[in-house]
Amino acid sequence: MISWQTVSVAFAGRTVVGPLSLTVADGEWLGLIGPNGSGKSTLLKSAVGIVPHEGTVDLGGRERRAGIDIAWMPQRPFLPEEMNVANYVLLGRTPHLGYLGSESRHDLESVSRALHRLQLDDLSERALSTLSGGEAQRAVLARALAQESPILLLDEPTSSLDVGHALEVLEIIDDLRHNEGLTVITAIHDLTLAGRFADRLVLLAAGEIVADGSPSDVLTEEVLIPNYGPGIRVENNGDGPTVIPTRSRRE
Amino acid sequence: MSQGVSTAVAPSRIGPRRWLIAVGTLIVVSVVALLVGSVALSPAGVLKALADRLPLISVDHGLSELETRLLFELRLPRVVMGGLVGAVLAVAGAGYQGVFRNPLADPYLLGVAAGAGLGATLVIGLGAGSATIPPVAFLGGLGAVGATYALSRTAGGRTTTSLILAGVAVAAFATAVQTFLLQRSYDTLREVYSWILGRLVTVGWGEVWTLFAYASGAVVVLVVHRRLLDVLALGDEEASGLGVDVVKVRRFVVVAATLATAAAVSVSGLIGFVGIIVPHTIRLLTGWSYRVIVPLSLVFGATFLILADLGARTLVAPGELPIGVVTAFLGAPFFLLVLRTMRGSS
Numbered sequence: 001m002i003s004w005q006t007v008s009v010a011f012a013g014r015t016v017v018g019p020l021s022l023t024v025a026d027g028e029w030l031g032l033i034g035p036n037g038s039g040k041s042t043l044l045k046s047a048v049g050i051v052p053h054e055g056t057v058d059l060g061g062r063e064r065r066a067g068i069d070i071a072w073m074p075q076r077p078f079l080p081e082e083m084n085v086a087n088y089v090l091l092g093r094t095p096h097l098g099y100l101g102s103e104s105r106h107d108l109e110s111v112s113r114a115l116h117r118l119q120l121d122d123l124s125e126r127a128l129s130t131l132s133g134g135e136a137q138r139a140v141l142a143r144a145l146a147q148e149s150p151i152l153l154l155d156e157p158t159s160s161l162d163v164g165h166a167l168e169v170l171e172i173i174d175d176l177r178h179n180e181g182l183t184v185i186t187a188i189h190d191l192t193l194a195g196r197f198a199d200r201l202v203l204l205a206a207g208e209i210v211a212d213g214s215p216s217d218v219l220t221e222e223v224l225i226p227n228y229g230p231g232i233r234v235e236n237n238g239d240g241p242t243v244i245p246t247r248s249r250r251e
Numbered sequence: 252m253s254q255g256v257s258t259a260v261a262p263s264r265i266g267p268r269r270w271l272i273a274v275g276t277l278i279v280v281s282v283v284a285l286l287v288g289s290v291a292l293s294p295a296g297v298l299k300a301l302a303d304r305l306p307l308i309s310v311d312h313g314l315s316e317l318e319t320r321l322l323f324e325l326r327l328p329r330v331v332m333g334g335l336v337g338a339v340l341a342v343a344g345a346g347y348q349g350v351f352r353n354p355l356a357d358p359y360l361l362g363v364a365a366g367a368g369l370g371a372t373l374v375i376g377l378g379a380g381s382a383t384i385p386p387v388a389f390l391g392g393l394g395a396v397g398a399t400y401a402l403s404r405t406a407g408g409r410t411t412t413s414l415i416l417a418g419v420a421v422a423a424f425a426t427a428v429q430t431f432l433l434q435r436s437y438d439t440l441r442e443v444y445s446w447i448l449g450r451l452v453t454v455g456w457g458e459v460w461t462l463f464a465y466a467s468g469a470v471v472v473l474v475v476h477r478r479l480l481d482v483l484a485l486g487d488e489e490a491s492g493l494g495v496d497v498v499k500v501r502r503f504v505v506v507a508a509t510l511a512t513a514a515a516v517s518v519s520g521l522i523g524f525v526g527i528i529v530p531h532t533i534r535l536l537t538g539w540s541y542r543v544i545v546p547l548s549l550v551f552g553a554t555f556l557i558l559a560d561l562g563a564r565t566l567v568a569p570g571e572l573p574i575g576v577v578t579a580f581l582g583a584p585f586f587l588l589v590l591r592t593m594r595g596s597s
Contacts (some may be wrong), residue, residue, distance in 0.1 A: 050491045067494030074492070080484045082539040086260045087481075094482050095494035100475050103262055111260045121258045147493075 001026050002047060002070070002151055002183060007055035009042050009207075017042045017207040019055060024183055024200075026150075029174070031198030032187040033218070035228055039207035040187035041075055044153045047185075048072045059151075067095025071147035075155035075187070077140045081129035085139050088128055089114055092146030114146040117172060133160035141169060145176070152176075154186040158193065166190070170197045191243040195219045203227060215240055263481075263540035265547060273550040277334070280554050284330045284561045285322065289569060292318055292326075328456045332518070333560040333574075334553035335459065336451070337525055339466045339515040341552025343508035344526025345545050346473045349480030350504045351411050354534065358512035358526040361418040361505070365425035366395025367516040371446045372429045376436045384446065385461065385517035392513030395421050448573030449522035451560050458518045465514030472507035473545060476500060480541035522556070522575045524582040529555055532589050555582075 001023065008018035017039040024030045032040045046053040049066055059069055071092070079088070092114065093107040115124050118138040128136060137160045144152060152173070158166035174197060177184050188194045194201060195215035203211035203218055205227045211218045219241035221234050233244045265273075286292050292314065299312035300322055314322065340358055347356040359365075370391025374384045403417035433440055479500050482490045487497045512526070529552045530544050537543050556574070559581055563574040 045488075048492050050488050065494065067492060072492045074489060078484075078486045078489060080539055083484070086258070087263055087540065090260060090262060091482055091485065091493060094490075097478075099479075102478065108260045112258045115258050115260070124258050124260065 001060040003058040004047065005056045005058055007046055007053050007057060009046050009051055009053045015207060017046065020209050022202060022209065024185060026183055027177065027181050028200065029177055029184040029198045031194035031201045032185060032204060033191055033194050033201055034204035038204040040204055041155050043204065044072060044155050044185065044187060047153060067147060069149055070151045070153060071144040071149035072153045073140055073144040073155060073157055079128040079136055081127065083128050084125050085120055085128065086111065086115065086124040088139055089142045089146050092143040095147060110148055111146050114142040117145060118142045134162065134165045137161055138169065151183045154184065156188060157186055158188065158190065166193060191219060195241050196239065219243060263538065263542045265543050273547055277550055277554045280557050281330050281334065284557050285326050287561060287565060288326060290321060292322060297322060328459050329451050329560065330557055332459050332462065333451050333557045335462050335466070336515045336519045336522065337552040337556025338549045339470060339511045340522065340525040341529035341548040342470055342473050342545060343511045345530035345541065345548040346504045346508035348530055349483060349541050350501045352484060354531055355527065358508060360415060361399045361509060362395035362421035362425060363392040363509055363512045364516060364521050365422035367392035367513060368447055368521060369425045369429045372432050372443050375439045375442050375446070376432050389513045389517035392516055395425055396509045445573065446520040449520040449575035451519055451574055462514055462518050466511045469507040469511035470549070472503055476504050477541045477545040522578055524578040525552055525556060528582040528586050532586060535589050
C-alpha cells in the first residue's frame, strides 16, 4: 500500500503538485494520466523521496527505505554509453548492498532473472549506446525489476516502444503484478493503453486530481476534453474505452 | 520463475591478466629506474642488494658502499616517491572524474594547485627554510578548497557547476596573489618556478613517509568508493532513487581526493597531467567502470610517474628537467595516440 497524504511539491515557491491525497492498494495497478506538465512525474518522484515535499508518503506505517520499498523507472533515464546491459541492470541492486557492500550471488541471480523476463539475455553484454530505443527502455525496466521492490513506479514505460513491444512490456508488468503481488503505478500518455491495463485511472491537471475511477469512468469525452482539448473522441467496444485523436480542421 | 535463466552476470572487475600486466609493468619500470642514472648500477647487484634488505635473507650483492648508499638513499626513495605521487594524483583524478561525471575533471580543479602554489611562494618569498614548504603548501591547498566550498555555497548552492566555477575563481585569485608576490621578490622567482614545475629531486625517506602518512587514508577512501562512483554515473536523481546518499558520497570522495592531492603537491610541487591522463587512458583501454579505473589508476599512475622521472633525470643528463615538463611531453602525445587508436578502432 502506498498513500500520499496531503502531499504538495513546490519548485521556487510555485506549487506544482497538490496538496493532494491518494491511496493505492496492494496489488493494484494505478494509471496516472494527464496533459504535459500536470505533475505526474513529480508526484512519482515525491514518493521515491527525490523531490522535497510537504505532507507524508505512507507505506502502511513502515519507514520508507530509498530504493528498497519503491523501484522507480524515470521518464528520461541517463544511459551511460559504454556501460553494458548486465552491469546497468546490476545497478538496480544498489539499494540492497549497503554503503560499501558488494554483490552477493543472490544479487547476480536477481539481475539474471530481470534480464530474462525482459528478454534481454542475448543483449546482456551489449553497450547501452548500441541498443535501439525499445531495447534501452526494456533495460531500464529490467533495472527497476532487479530492485525487487513491492511497489513499482514507472514513468512512461512505453514511450519509446512500438505498439507491439508496448503491449509486450505491459503484459510482463501485469504478470509480475499478479504473480508477485506488486503494486504498480504508471504515468502514461497513451490513454487507451492506460485504460487497457490499469485497474484505476487518476487524471491530474495542474497538479490536482480532477478524476479518479475505473477506466470506463475516467476515459470519457466529458472528462478528457476539458483537460486535453476538443480533438478527442472516445469509443467503447468490447476491450474497453478507446481514445481516438481527431482533427477539427482538414485541408 | 527462474527456469531457463542462464545469463551469467558479473560485476566489472580487473581480471588476473590485467593485474599481471599492470603490476609487472610497474616492477619492470621501477627496477629500470633504479639501474639507470648518472652512475650505472649492475642489475644483478641491485636485485641482490634489494633481496638482502628483506627479512631473513642475506645475500652478498657485490655493490660498493657508495653504490649501496646511492641505491638506498637516493634512487630508491626517489623511485618510491615518484610511484606514490603518481599513484595518488592518478587515483585522486579518477575520484574527481567520478563524482563530477566529467572525464576532464582533475585534481587541480578546486583550487588545490593554486592554493598550494601560493603557500610555497609565501614560504620561499619570506626566506623560510625549504622544510616548511610542504606543510604550508598543504595548508594552502586545503585553504583554497575550503574557500571554493564556501564560495559555491553562497553563490549557487550545491550544484557541481557552482563548485567548479568557484574553483576557477579561487584559483584565479590565488594565482593573482602569487604573481604579485613573485613580482615583489624577483630573486626568488627561479626557486618558486622550479617548485611550480614539480620536482622529486630533494626527496629522502622522510618525505616519502610524510606523503604515505597523509595520503594512504585518503587513497583507501577513494578505493572503497569505486562501486558507488559507478552508480553516480546515472546522475544524482537516479542514484538517489537507488538509495545512494549522493551528497555524502560526493563529500567523502572530494575530501579524500583533495587531501591526497594536497599531500602529493606539498612534497613534489605541481606535477600536471597525471590526474587526467592516467585514469582517462585506462578508461579508453578498459571501459567505463570505476571498479577497474580506480585500482588501475593507482598502479599505472605510479608506473607513469616513475617513467617520467626517469626521463627527467636522463634526457638532458647531467642536467635535469622539471618532471612537470616531462609528464606533459610524454603524456600529451601518448594520450593523443590512445585517443586516435580508440576512435579508429571504434
